Amino acid sequence: MNRLSPVETLPPAFSPAAISDAEAAAMFRAAVNLFRLWGLTDEEACVLLDQTLRSYRRWKAGEIGRIDRDGKARLSNLMGIHKALRLIFREPQRGYDWIRAANTAFAGRSALEVMLGGELTDLMRVRRYLDAERGLW
Numbered sequence: 001m002n003r004l005s006p007v008e009t010l011p012p013a014f015s016p017a018a019i020s021d022a023e024a025a026a027m028f029r030a031a032v033n034l035f036r037l038w039g040l041t042d043e044e045a046c047v048l049l050d051q052t053l054r055s056y057r058r059w060k061a062g063e064i065g066r067i068d069r070d071g072k073a074r075l076s077n078l079m080g081i082h083k084a085l086r087l088i089f090r091e092p093q094r095g096y097d098w099i100r101a102a103n104t105a106f107a108g109r110s111a112l113e114v115m116l117g118g119e120l121t122d123l124m125r126v127r128r129y130l131d132a133e134r135g136l137w
Helices: 021-038 042-049 053-060 069-088 092-098 111-115 120-133
Strands: none
Touching: 021 042, 021 069, 021 092, 042 053, 042 069, 042 111, 069 092, 069 120, 111 120
16 A cells, blocks of 8 residues: 655645746835825835935936845835735725824824834734735734
8 A cells, every 4th residue: 555644645835936136126116106105205215125215216216226035025015015905995095094094003103103113024014914904814
């Protein structure tokens, strides 16, 4: 009798493909537009992306440099936040305004205030909250 071990009977683990440089550059361009809609200053954008002001402004002008793994993760979370807000709010402007509104889920702080903590986990916290609100968990 040819029996499979328990490990062999499990489906393969899901491993998402890495974000390519071209995808990251596209997400960066989308993030710049999103930041404009959110009314962010360049300084606030730099905190969310963990970039220097000089680099951000150069990239914003079209000279996008290499985006490292952390940068790609930040951009991915920002796009996830944007997507969740677009699904939650029928009128896009309500989603753009929500980012600055006080929220009891964040102890009275706004999502922007949370994200401006500067850590990748701050972006992830807002994204997880929105994903839960729209029923993904």
